[in-house]
Amino acid sequence: MNLNPTLVTAGVARFADSLAQQGIAHTAVEWQPPPDGSVDALSTVLADPRRAGANAEAAARMLAAGARLVDVRPAREVVGLEPGRFCHAGPPVTWERASGPLRGALTGAVLLEGLASDPPGAERLLAGGRVEWVPCHRLGGVGPMAGVVSPSMWVWVLHDEVHDRTSWCTLNEGLGAVLRYGAYAPEVIDRLRWMGAVLGPALQAAVRRHGPVDVKALVGQMLTMGDEGHNRNRAGTLMLLRDLLPDLVESGLPSADVARVARFIGGNDHFFLNLVMPCAKLQAAAASGIAGSTVVTAMARNGTDFGIQVAGTGDAWFTGPAAVPDGLFLGGYGPDDANPDIGDSAITETAGLGGFAMAGAPAIVRFVGGTVSDALRTTREMYEITVAENPAYPLPVLDFRGAPTGIDAALVLRTGIRPQINTGIAGRVAGTGQVGAGLVNPPLECFVAAVAALADAVPQ
Amino acid sequence: MQRHLEIRTGVYRDSVQLMQVSQAVRDRPGVSAALVAMATGLNLELAAGLGFAAPPGARPEDLLVAIAAGDGAALAGALSAVDAALAPGPAPAGGPADVPPRSVGSAVRRAGADLVLVSTPGRYAVLDAFDALDAGASVLLFSDNVSVADEVRLKDRAAARGLLVMGPDCGTAVVGGVGLGFANVVRPGPVGLVAASGTGAQQVMCLLDAAGVGISHCLGVGGRDLSAAVAGRSTLAALDVLDADPATELIVVVSKPPAPEVAARVTGHARRLRTPVRFALLGPGRPDLTAVVEALGYPVPTTWPAWQPTAAPAPRRGSLRGLFAGGTLCAEAALIADAELGPDPGRQMIDFGADELTRGRPHPMIDGTLRLEALAAQVTDPACGAVLLDVVLGHAADPDPAAALAPAIAAAGRPVVVSVTGTAADPQGLARQAQALCDAGAAVFLSNAQAARFAAGLVR
Numbered sequence: 001m002n003l004n005p006t007l008v009t010a011g012v013a014r015f016a017d018s019l020a021q022q023g024i025a026h027t028a029v030e031w032q033p034p035p036d037g038s039v040d041a042l043s044t045v046l047a048d049p050r051r052a053g054a055n056a057e058a059a060a061r062m063l064a065a066g067a068r069l070v071d072v073r074p075a076r077e078v079v080g081l082e083p084g085r086f087c088h089a090g091p092p093v094t095w096e097r098a099s100g101p102l103r104g105a106l107t108g109a110v111l112l113e114g115l116a117s118d119p120p121g122a123e124r125l126l127a128g129g130r131v132e133w134v135p136c137h138r139l140g141g142v143g144p145m146a147g148v149v150s151p152s153m154w155v156w157v158l159h160d161e162v163h164d165r166t167s168w169c170t171l172n173e174g175l176g177a178v179l180r181y182g183a184y185a186p187e188v189i190d191r192l193r194w195m196g197a198v199l200g201p202a203l204q205a206a207v208r209r210h211g212p213v214d215v216k217a218l219v220g221q222m223l224t225m226g227d228e229g230h231n232r233n234r235a236g237t238l239m240l241l242r243d244l245l246p247d248l249v250e251s252g253l254p255s256a257d258v259a260r261v262a263r264f265i266g267g268n269d270h271f272f273l274n275l276v277m278p279c280a281k282l283q284a285a286a287a288s289g290i291a292g293s294t295v296v297t298a299m300a301r302n303g304t305d306f307g308i309q310v311a312g313t314g315d316a317w318f319t320g321p322a323a324v325p326d327g328l329f330l331g332g333y334g335p336d337d338a339n340p341d342i343g344d345s346a347i348t349e350t351a352g353l354g355g356f357a358m359a360g361a362p363a364i365v366r367f368v369g370g371t372v373s374d375a376l377r378t379t380r381e382m383y384e385i386t387v388a389e390n391p392a393y394p395l396p397v398l399d400f401r402g403a404p405t406g407i408d409a410a411l412v413l414r415t416g417i418r419p420q421i422n423t424g425i426a427g428r429v430a431g432t433g434q435v436g437a438g439l440v441n442p443p444l445e446c447f448v449a450a451v452a453a454l455a456d457a458v459p460q
Numbered sequence: 461m462q463r464h465l466e467i468r469t470g471v472y473r474d475s476v477q478l479m480q481v482s483q484a485v486r487d488r489p490g491v492s493a494a495l496v497a498m499a500t501g502l503n504l505e506l507a508a509g510l511g512f513a514a515p516p517g518a519r520p521e522d523l524l525v526a527i528a529a530g531d532g533a534a535l536a537g538a539l540s541a542v543d544a545a546l547a548p549g550p551a552p553a554g555g556p557a558d559v560p561p562r563s564v565g566s567a568v569r570r571a572g573a574d575l576v577l578v579s580t581p582g583r584y585a586v587l588d589a590f591d592a593l594d595a596g597a598s599v600l601l602f603s604d605n606v607s608v609a610d611e612v613r614l615k616d617r618a619a620a621r622g623l624l625v626m627g628p629d630c631g632t633a634v635v636g637g638v639g640l641g642f643a644n645v646v647r648p649g650p651v652g653l654v655a656a657s658g659t660g661a662q663q664v665m666c667l668l669d670a671a672g673v674g675i676s677h678c679l680g681v682g683g684r685d686l687s688a689a690v691a692g693r694s695t696l697a698a699l700d701v702l703d704a705d706p707a708t709e710l711i712v713v714v715s716k717p718p719a720p721e722v723a724a725r726v727t728g729h730a731r732r733l734r735t736p737v738r739f740a741l742l743g744p745g746r747p748d749l750t751a752v753v754e755a756l757g758y759p760v761p762t763t764w765p766a767w768q769p770t771a772a773p774a775p776r777r778g779s780l781r782g783l784f785a786g787g788t789l790c791a792e793a794a795l796i797a798d799a800e801l802g803p804d805p806g807r808q809m810i811d812f813g814a815d816e817l818t819r820g821r822p823h824p825m826i827d828g829t830l831r832l833e834a835l836a837a838q839v840t841d842p843a844c845g846a847v848l849l850d851v852v853l854g855h856a857a858d859p860d861p862a863a864a865l866a867p868a869i870a871a872a873g874r875p876v877v878v879s880v881t882g883t884a885a886d887p888q889g890l891a892r893q894a895q896a897l898c899d900a901g902a903a904v905f906l907s908n909a910q911a912a913r914f915a916a917g918l919v920r
Contacts, residue, residue, distance in 0.1 A: 001574070001575075001598045001622075001623060001624045001697075001701050002574040002575070003635060003636050003677055003701070003705055004636040005573070005574035005575035005598070005635055005636060005638075006571055006572055006573045006574050006575070007571075007573060007574075007575055007576070007577065007638070007640075008561075008564060008567040008568055008571055008573040008575070008576040008577070008592070008597065009576070009577045009579075010564050010567070010576060010577070010578050010579070010580055010588050011474060011577070011578060011579030011580040011581075011585075011588075011602070011603070012474045012476050012477075012579040012602070013473075013474055013476070013477050014476055014477075014826065014856050015577055015579055015602070015640070015641060015856055016577075017856075018639070018643075018855040018856040019638070019640075021855065021887070022638060022639060022855065024638050026571075027561060027567045027570065027571040027573060028560070028567075029560075029561050029562070029563065029564055029566075029567045029588075030560040030561065030562050031472065031562075031580060031588075032470070032471075032472035032521065032562075033472060033498075033520065033521040033580075033581070033584050034521070034584065034587070035519070035521060036519045036520050036521055039583055039584065039587070042587055043586050043587055043590075043610070046586075046587055046590040046591065046594075047586075047590055047610075047613050047617075049617070049620075051594075052594045377558075377559055380558060380559045381559050381562075383566075384559065384561070384562045384563065384566050411563060411565075414562075414563050414587060414591070415562035415563050415566075416470065416562075417562060
């Protein structure tokens with residue numbers, strides 16, 4: 001023990017004041033109690049001698065994980081999806097509890113697969129229990145917003161060579177009335193058919209000609225260019241287009257298709273989101289299954305429930321009610337039109353991007369309702385609940401400090417700071433589409449339940 | 461009459477500060493009752509006692525504001541006084557977007573700290589202590605109500621990391637010249653203390669200071685450290701720390717008598733150190749603290765500082781009433797009274813710092829209200845022969861204890877004897893406090909043992 005110590009104080013202000021009177025510098029903790037009812041479990045978890053080492057291992061694995069785009073293929077080939085089986089965002093949910101946008105997206109997917117001829121028929125099929133849907137996460141993938149994936153949809157395939165793990169995500173449809181926001185009008189289905197017939201094969205040809213694309217490196221670069229990888233993906237999209245366009249041109253496809261593909265990608269600032277997400281999934285999944293670790297490996301919403309997974313309990317979900325995001329609304333839409341939080345895209349925050357990297361995206365702070373100072377403060381607060389800083393994701397405005405990475409569920413309870421998530425807002429009525437974008441936090445219940453389960457798993 | 465009851469979430473302040481806020485609001489004109497407190501079960505009962513029904517859903521981490529005032533203007537003034545008192549201090553250094561550390565671990569890592577002073581409520585203090593140890597810092601655990609099992613776990617974790625846990629219920633320490641908790645301002649010097657007893661260590665340090673002998677460090681270990689269950693874990697570690705310190709020439713261990721098997725272990729360990737170790741173990745038939753200090757081998761004054769009033773207190777038959785703020789000082793006085801006077805069922809030796817008397821109120825070294833009430837009650841108690849008090853000076857203690865005690869002593873109607881544990885350099889000033897108490901009619905001693913003997917002589 002150092003007998004000339006540097007001091008920290010937590011608790012009674014009088015003792016900190018007494019140090020100040022002695023002219024002794026010290027750091028005072030802005031202390032507050034953890035939520036009532038979580039104290040015993042938190043004590044057990046913090047006393048678990050495995051925790052420090054397990055969280056260090058989780059952090060090391062998350063930082064080491066790579067993410068290279070290796071192929072583009074239909075979901076039925078990559079995921080093994082058979083007809084009548086779909087994937088969706090968030091933790092498992094029944095038709096009865098499914099929100100409007102998830103119902104709408106499933107309806108559209110049934111129509112796309114030709115399992116029903118009209119929306120009422122699709123809904124009858126879905127309500128009747130003859131088709132099934134499982135979380136994307138269960139199959140190693142991620143899906144934005146409703147996250148609905150059907151067998152014929154093409155997906156990006158990303159590979160982590162360090163941990164030999166694969167993840168996947170659909171191709172981004174653009175903004176407005178699109179399937180992932182719950183829209184299923186004929187133009188939505190037509191666009192999906194074109195994506196399956198032209199966009200997917202074209203990207204496959206381009207990626208195979210180009211060779212693997214280092215998505216993790218692109219994500220690191222986009223953070224230095226004003227993107228946070230969740231609500232702003234403009235720089236990432238343009239870099240992807242820059243990298244793939246020569247091979248797309250040389251692919252031998254008709255020039256009209258090449259032009260339409262290039263125009264489609266260039267016209268959708270969120271195209272790259274669907275590569276950031278599986279990149280983040282590979283990073284988070286690398287930490288999964290480490291006994292004693294309290295690091296969060298997934299945050300995902302199905303429009304009804306918010307669910308998290310933590311490293312120490314594998315793929316168990318801990319859920320609470322999804323909140324309605326706070327944000328800006330498109331056109332004539334308002335808060336009453338908003339559906340509760342939905343999508344697997346909070347995997348970006350799980351990996352230190354999105355809301356966690358908000359300091360790097362000053363251009364969109366107003367879009368998500370704040371000032372540049374708010375953005376800086378948000379990222380700085382996230383360091384209070386994370387176990388690592390990712391040198392691959394440096395934030396120039398914070399002197400290239402790495403993005404806050406590896407949410408510690410115990411620290412969330414200990415500090416009361418909830419992860420900050422940037423998100424799109426879906427209309428609550430099936431078929432509407434996007435109504436806005438904003439900010440949201442997970443319910444604390446998820447973390448209370450996760451820490452309780454981690455405490456139960458501590459050896460006596 | 462205007463009554464106001466509200467619950468504020470996300471605001472935590474320590475009980476000492478909130479009692480000061482409550483008092484300040486209560487003292488405002490037109491305010492008949494005010495309680496600003498965390499919504500614990502105890503505080504909700506207090507609110508009920510003031511006629512405020514517990515608001516539904518109030519949790520212990522919520523802040524309760526209950527005010528009764530004569531009219532709307534008085535209530536509005538009281539509420540703005542609450543807001544002003546609870547307003548956060550100036551923004552931390554590092555710019556407006558910097559955030560203060562929200563957990564002990566975060567503060568330790570940011571500051572590169574070696575030692576954390578934890579004075580958070582007992583049920584949370586264990587969390588904060590584990591957080592400190594895992595971040596690599598030793599802990600001074602002021603908090604009480606920590607279980608023996610948790611104490612052992614914390615001390616084992618500290619041993620595994622080469623750190624020290626001082627406490628729980630550790631009221632005082634001096635490390636590198638800095639006073640932590642309740643601490644007197646003592647000169648630097650050759651004597652190192654290992655203290656299982658806070659006010660006992662303060663008494664030893666103040667006697668040494670009066671003898672011109674300084675202190676290298678005083679390391680607390682917690683009152684139960686030498687019990688069979690805790691087995692001297694921190695005492696052994698603290699002995700090693702002081703043995704390695706070149707400034708420490710002699711080590712004094714201040715404690716209640718250890719459990720026999722622990723005593724053997726500690727004395728055996730002490731014999732193997734290069735630095736000589738002496739033991740001050742208060743118990744029946746053992747030397748008192750003053751006698752231990754006199755036998756350390758340093759020159760001591762022929763008479764310890766004492767202040768006698770011009771009208772000497774007249775002997776009066778009756779029982780001795782000891783009203784103490786310091787637990788060890790109370791125990792030492794009780795041992796001396798037993799030895800001098802034999803058993804007396806009417807004798808009362810009360811430690812106002814004991815757990816059952818500090819629940820929901822500050823320590824008597826901060827707020828002497830309860831003890832003042834007991835002192836005032838003696839005048840109507842025919843069985844009371846003399847009153848024996850202690851006053852503990854130093855950092856964090858009442859800035860002017862004599863101000864409240866002197867009028868009560870003058871009005872006590874009984875001989876009053878006071879031991880003042882303090883030094884000339886204490887913020888309150890030993891001589892100034894002693895003289896004020898003496899002017900009020902009390903016989904005042906630096907040596908607690910001498911005070912007890914003098915008081916015993918008055919009632920013999």
